Amino acid sequence: MNLKQLSELLGLSQTTVSRALNGYPEVNEATRERVLQAVKETGYRPNKAAQRLATGKAGSIGLVMPTAPGHQSDVHFGEFLAGLGEEAVRHDFHFVIMPADPDDEVAALRRLAISGNVDALFVAYMRGHDPRLAMLKSLSMPYVVHGRSYGSEPDYPYLDIDNEGAFYDATRLLLQLGHTRFALMNGPMHLDFAIRRKNGVLSALAERGLTLEEGCTSHALMTDEQGLLAMEHFLQLPERPTAILCSSTVLALGAIRAVNQAGLRLGEDISLIAHDDVLPLLKPESFSVPLTTTRSSLRAAGLRIAQRLIGTVKHAGPFPDQELWKTELIVRASTGPVPQS
Amino acid sequence: MNLKQLSELLGLSQTTVSRALNGYPEVNEATRERVLQAVKETGYRPNKAAQRLATGKAGSIGLVMPTAPGHQSDVHFGEFLAGLGEEAVRHDFHFVIMPADPDDEVAALRRLAISGNVDALFVAYMRGHDPRLAMLKSLSMPYVVHGRSYGSEPDYPYLDIDNEGAFYDATRLLLQLGHTRFALMNGPMHLDFAIRRKNGVLSALAERGLTLEEGCTSHALMTDEQGLLAMEHFLQLPERPTAILCSSTVLALGAIRAVNQAGLRLGEDISLIAHDDVLPLLKPESFSVPLTTTRSSLRAAGLRIAQRLIGTVKHAGPFPDQELWKTELIVRASTGPVPQS
DNA sequence: AGTGGCATCCAAAGCGCTTTCAATTATGTA
DNA sequence: TACATAATTGAAAGCGCTTTGGATGCCACT
Numbered sequence: 001m002n003l004k005q006l007s008e009l010l011g012l013s014q015t016t017v018s019r020a021l022n023g024y025p026e027v028n029e030a031t032r033e034r035v036l037q038a039v040k041e042t043g044y045r046p047n048k049a050a051q052r053l054a055t056g057k058a059g060s061i062g063l064v065m066p067t068a069p070g071h072q073s074d075v076h077f078g079e080f081l082a083g084l085g086e087e088a089v090r091h092d093f094h095f096v097i098m099p100a101d102p103d104d105e106v107a108a109l110r111r112l113a114i115s116g117n118v119d120a121l122f123v124a125y126m127r128g129h130d131p132r133l134a135m136l137k138s139l140s141m142p143y144v145v146h147g148r149s150y151g152s153e154p155d156y157p158y159l160d161i162d163n164e165g166a167f168y169d170a171t172r173l174l175l176q177l178g179h180t181r182f183a184l185m186n187g188p189m190h191l192d193f194a195i196r197r198k199n200g201v202l203s204a205l206a207e208r209g210l211t212l213e214e215g216c217t218s219h220a221l222m223t224d225e226q227g228l229l230a231m232e233h234f235l236q237l238p239e240r241p242t243a244i245l246c247s248s249t250v251l252a253l254g255a256i257r258a259v260n261q262a263g264l265r266l267g268e269d270i271s272l273i274a275h276d277d278v279l280p281l282l283k284p285e286s287f288s289v290p291l292t293t294t295r296s297s298l299r300a301a302g303l304r305i306a307q308r309l310i311g312t313v314k315h316a317g318p319f320p321d322q323e324l325w326k327t328e329l330i331v332r333a334s335t336g337p338v339p340q341s
Numbered sequence: 342m343n344l345k346q347l348s349e350l351l352g353l354s355q356t357t358v359s360r361a362l363n364g365y366p367e368v369n370e371a372t373r374e375r376v377l378q379a380v381k382e383t384g385y386r387p388n389k390a391a392q393r394l395a396t397g398k399a400g401s402i403g404l405v406m407p408t409a410p411g412h413q414s415d416v417h418f419g420e421f422l423a424g425l426g427e428e429a430v431r432h433d434f435h436f437v438i439m440p441a442d443p444d445d446e447v448a449a450l451r452r453l454a455i456s457g458n459v460d461a462l463f464v465a466y467m468r469g470h471d472p473r474l475a476m477l478k479s480l481s482m483p484y485v486v487h488g489r490s491y492g493s494e495p496d497y498p499y500l501d502i503d504n505e506g507a508f509y510d511a512t513r514l515l516l517q518l519g520h521t522r523f524a525l526m527n528g529p530m531h532l533d534f535a536i537r538r539k540n541g542v543l544s545a546l547a548e549r550g551l552t553l554e555e556g557c558t559s560h561a562l563m564t565d566e567q568g569l570l571a572m573e574h575f576l577q578l579p580e581r582p583t584a585i586l587c588s589s590t591v592l593a594l595g596a597i598r599a600v601n602q603a604g605l606r607l608g609e610d611i612s613l614i615a616h617d618d619v620l621p622l623l624k625p626e627s628f629s630v631p632l633t634t635t636r637s638s639l640r641a642a643g644l645r646i647a648q649r650l651i652g653t654v655k656h657a658g659p660f661p662d663q664e665l666w667k668t669e670l671i672v673r674a675s676t677g678p679v680p681q682s
Numbered sequence: 683a684g685t686g687g688c689a690t691c692c693a694a695a696g697c698g699c700t701t702t703c704a705a706t707t708a709t710g711t712a
Numbered sequence: 713t714a715c716a717t718a719a720t721t722g723a724a725a726g727c728g729c730t731t732t733g734g735a736t737g738c739c740a741c742t
Contacts, residue, residue, distance in 0.1 A: 003730095012691080015693080016691055027690070047728050049390050049728080053388070053728080073419055078414055078415075081419070081438075089408060116391075343699085344700095356721070360700090360701095391698035391699040395700040396727090684742085686740090687739085687741105694731100695731090696729105703723090703725100706722095710717075711716080
């Protein structure tokens with residue numbers, strides 16, 4: 001059943017039926033009723049592809065999912081998606097997900113944009129000097145970036161959390177507790193948040209004339225294994241750090257395993273603060289020693305970005321172009337005064 | 342840049358250019374080269390919506406993502422998606438994800454199918470007597486079901502694991518270790534896998550004239566909190582069970598916390614076997630007491646289903662209509678002989 | 683009676699691609 | 713040389729929808 005058939009059935013033109021369906025004012029109320037009734041009876045659904053071709057609108061937002069054989073799936077991604085979804089479902093939007101090799105992001109994003117399958121783009125996993133920004137700007141399609149790109153002019157729409165501030169505050173807390181030997185367990189070096197978090201740590205340390213010693217920074221995928229490995233490395237340093245800053249509760253999971261295996265006590269021998277994305281699976285308060293964290297909900301960020309994106313597509317704006325969310329520093333038992341040695 | 346412009350640029354007809362691009366044999370190799378060259382230079386990309394309208398093919402597979410405000414995002418979903426993605430990226434397919442309230446699955450699935458946005462459907466979270474099956478059959482669109490639907494005629498394409506066998510075997514192992522008081526920590530009661538796993542447990546127990554006692558079965562969302570609650574409940578039963586079967590390592594996470602809090606030792610006072618979907622975050626061998634598990638990779642299942650779906654769309658078949666994967670029973674330290682009391 | 687305004691409705695022109703059917707030229711065969 | 717055949721190419725007809733630019737009829741008002 002298509003528009004033509006439906007309109008013939010009703011003895012109306014396609015024009016009128018189309019207008020009736022799309023809520024245009026110039027159609028008689030009685031006629032509209034008839035049309036709506038017929039739709040109900042016939043189960044007619046407009047063909048989206050045709051609609052899209054005619055209007056250029058798709059009712060969907062696009063994103064690239066980094067994936068590859070052996071590429072470990074990222075819990076953060078799923079959680080973010082849940083946030084997007086929560087908002088999208090309210091507006092009858094859907095997602096088009098383009099899986100792509102992490103090395104192929106720029107091209108994948110472009111393909112997605114040009115495909116005509118999406119009205120707006122969501123971009124994540126931002127890097128320093130991210131090459132996607134230039135491409136996005138040239139695209140004349142709405143987009144919102146999750147995170148920022150260190151080193152690029154901040155003239156693009158983004159939603160980010162104050163990573164630098166979060167890790168600055170966290171470091172300050174540990175300094176106040178008397179710690180002087182710090183280590184940072186970070187995400188991959190090229191990612192924007194990793195850069196900023198490191199800066200936050202360094203600037204807090206610098207105020208006391210301190211710095212991150214040689215070997216006291218790790219950059220790795222945010223998995224629990226990597227957390228374990230990094231922590232094992234830190235623990236066998238001659239001048240073992242007593243204060244650990246950790247970019248994710250996922251890393252912390254492994255890190256704490258290493259601490260336990262070494263027979264050390266978290267919150268006493270070693271203090272640790274992790275960033276908490278509020279993953280349902282890793283609640284810092286549920287760790288055997290509850291974790292002190294900097295917190296900001298990834299899901300909430302997803303929801304907000306979906307709002308902005310969908311709102312822009314529907315011209316329900318205006319929206320702030322740039323948002324920077326503060327994080328909360330929540331003190332639990334994994335931090336304590338520096339041990340007397 | 343569209344086909345018309347490109348063809349004018351080349352002094353060819355749209356027909357020929359289109360054929361050159363789509364690999365039809367009746368175009369001169371030299372001409373094809375010229376076209377390809379021009380495409381490279383101009384950056385021309387065919388408009389997907391138009392392509393879809395003309396061919397009826399979309400190059401995408403659709404799925405429904407259950408979501409709602411407050412609905413906790415499901416790690417299993419993300420992991421499965423990663424598997425789908427791994428295969429999809431090889432064939433330049435993408436996903437269309439329709440977020441939907443869990444109570445609205447049938448309608449959401451239908452909307453997705455009729456939207457014309459997808460070539461095939463993937464369906465998960467199967468229930469007993471699942472109403473979606475009838476709808477899918479009437480749809481004349483390829484689909485594969487992950488799981489099965491207890492109580493429905495098994496005449497639909499599916500990929501499932503042998504849930505009943507897995508839990509039968511697990512239960513047998515615990516019986517052999519001398520356990521007689523069992524508890525089952527299961528997923529939501531209406532879900533197919535939950536039904537089958539329970540059956541597996543019951544039939545193994547029945548062989549010894551045993552059964553699941555009153556209060557020794559829990560059905561709940563597979564989150565760590567629910568695991569904690571369920572285990573706390575089991576532990577305060579007058580006849581406390583010594584053998585626990587657990588439908589997910591996520592549940593086990595909470596359950597073990599409860600065991601620890603009660604001052605009991607896993608693998609000694611309490612034996613536990615969990616089903617392991619091979620989630621990157623919850624490796625059974627990384628638990629403080631490594632977990633005995635029944636294992637089957639969710640990601641591998643996603644990959645296989647994507648293969649079947651994409652293969653069917655591309656007429657690269659035939660594929661088996663129904664696959665039932667055996668699980669592995671891997672013994673680690675969380676199971677031990679029944680304690681002498 | 684003549685005019686303008688309003689409420690409705692429609693024919694037809696796209697949107698950018700694929701594909702059928704036909705035309706043209708090149709090649710081979712008798 | 714004449715004719716069948718193969719190799720290339722094109723014109724044009726959709727795919728199902730939206731939207732522009734009129735029609736048409738009816739009414740109120742001069």
